[in-house]
Amino acid sequence: MARIDTSRGYARGVQSAVYRAGIAGARPAVPTTFAGLEQAAERTLSAEAFAYLAGGAGAEHTMAANTEAFGRWQVVPRVLRDVAERDLSIELLGRRRATPLVLSPLGVMELAHPDADVAVARAAAALDVPYVLSNQASRPMEEVAAAMGDGARWFQLYWSASDELNASFLRRAEASGCEAIVVTLDTHLLGWRTRDLDLAFLPFTRGQGIAQYTSDPVFAELVRERVRHGAPADPSAPAVKVNAKSLAAVVGMARGARRAGLVDGGLADAVRSPLPRAAVETFLDVFADPSLTWDALAKVREWTDLPVLLKGIVHPDDAERAVDAGMDGIVVSNHGGRQIDRSVPTVAALPAVVERVAGRVPVLLDSGVRGGADVAIALSLGATAVGLGRPYAYGLAIAGASGVSEVVRNTIAEFDVTLGLAGCTAAADLGPDVLRPSSPVEERPSGARTRHETR
Template sequence: MARLDTSRGYARGVQSAVYRAGISGTRPAVPSTFAGLEQGARRALSADAFAYLAGGAGAEHTMAANVEAFGRWQVIPRVLRDVAERDLSIDLLGRRRATPFVLAPLGVMELAHRDADVAVGRAAAALDVPYILSNQASRPMEEVVAAMGGGARWFQLYWSASDDLNASFLRRAEASGCEAIVITLDTHLLGWRTRDLDLAFLPFTRGQGIAQYTSDPVFADLVRERVKRGVSDAAAPAVKVNAKSVAAAVGMAREARRAGLVDGGLADALRSPLPRAAVETFLDVFADPSLTWDDIAKVREWTDLPVLLKGVLHPEDAERAVDAGMDGIVVSNHGGRQVDRSVPTISALPAIAERVAGRVPILLDSGVRGGADAVIALSLGATAVGLGRPYAYGLAIAGATGVSEVVRNAIAEFDLTLGLAGYTSPADLGPDALRPHPLVE
């Protein structure tokens, strides 16, 4: 799509581009509603891939609650205010950002599209939206950063059981020009993900979504040491040889070759113990359930970048994070993928915002479906909001173009909702812009 004319407002530029293209019969690459995106992704993806991207924990009550909780709030439009000129920018971590959106870290994007994280990075950079690179990426951070040019990027860290590996990830993030580190705290144990369990599908066991690991020198040493010691997973059942297991073996071998773990051709990689050892090593070191506040303090030894803690839902944890010198908080329940019956993020936000009292920025993700949701989140105390599943579905439907249109639409809807509500800047939003829905408790 040609560059938007946003001189009279971002939303107007988007609408004009869409409607003018429609004169010649060209329609958007992706639907403009979340329901449409989800339907399109379901059609585009395999059952395993869609279940992994769309699913949540348990009976998925938290996923539903994340969305329903936004419905407990209503915007109160104000009229006869001059909203002809609107500025969507915000201050975040010492920089002026074009919009209040960031792209939340999503893992295993190769399930959605072959270009995976690279496609997401390109779209984010083109729209001037910060992209939080996932620790569970399908492409190494260096490859994604090369495709992003000067686009803003942060790095998400899953705290590994290996401190040497954690430190290595952060060194690479700094070298890659990442502006901040986001430590995800709510995945120290893998949630009870019923869709994946029913399909017996976990992408990591197939070597998918571990590119940050296989491209890391510390992790490579751990893998080689494992092979040298002859360590195997004795508790794992024997794998049946069939079309699926062979495809998984080929996928692991290709990933090991691409990461440089194995020299030679694909046949050499298939004969090598290293690809399977890489998967087993990942499963061993991925998370540390014993992680505590004392451990988090180590991050200051590994990086000078700003550090945000992601997965905070209790005001006491938020206050402790600020007291511990963290630079920001991400109110998140992992999109409902970890704890069923968890508190919805937008419900947790007001108490956290009150406790933090503006001392550090607060980001919110989980349940954000578009620009109107962002208006609600910013009114209740968020500094910025993270988009997640919507852009993954856009990626599945139309690659980088799909991601771009999803994010563009969210920004445009935010701009339009802001103006129609009588405001010209995110800074103008506050609790008085909303009222509780009278029919929803």
């Protein structure tokens, strides 16, 4: 991708590059709207992969509510102000960031593209956007960090049932140059994800999205111990029929375990080894801890000196307790609507959380962010920074690292345009006075869309 000229503003540089390339017949690698991204990704991906990336919990009311809640706010344009120079930067965790964007952690990116997390990492580093490395990654954090160079990266921790494994993950994150830890709190139970259930598809059971585990020395020892003691599989699980799909799953597990260094030798040796299947069973045993409570959070300070943010908070009481517990930040999130149906939309929960936190720690927001105007609304309602999720996954599916770059670039450019047209010259200028609530007549009807409609 040609370097964007930002001397007259970020958005102008992006628009100029697109329109000038268009003279020679070139068009963007990915659509510029979320609806277009989703439709193009669906055409590109398998039914199982698209369902996993696009789907939400239950009837997907929460997914719809996330985006509709942004629609309840309108930006009020202001004119005849000098907005020729605009500063998109923010202060976050002691560093000046070029933009308010953070790439939220998304798991199992191998479903979208073979380059998976590495492609996302390269795009994030090139655009100077922090990337939260997923606990459920398709590539080990060390490989992803190497692809980022000096690019800013954080690490997402899913609190495992094994404290030794949690501590090992955080040691590796520190060694990989991660600047912060994001503890995701809302996945202690797997959401009721109807699209995946209808297709009987969970990537982890096929060895996908567990590269952080299979590359970890503590986890590897848990797997070997399981094999040594001949631990049985889940007795409630039905026997797996031997057919082309199940054989392909076995080969996929073997490839992943071999790439992560869990097994030696060639692919045939890995297929014959009991370790890949044992790794999946071990992962299913330790993945989450439903008994996790606030008291356990003290352990994270024993495991790392990095700043710790708690992700999945939507209630102001929980936000206050996080601050009282010494946490360094909060991410208002409902996991993109993937965990509980009929959940409160994040942007609706944001103002109360911001008020309760009262500036003591940064408050980030994700879930439902579809473009740069949404970023401006979230910042105006008090968010310190904003996480982008599904849009970049769709960009990855459509065009790899270039697709991620264009999605993120377009989001930043639209934010820049929105900032200027609202009469502001800096991200820090955004506040409630930039917005007005939409009237009931202007609001779109509430309720979840059907699966054939664009989210």
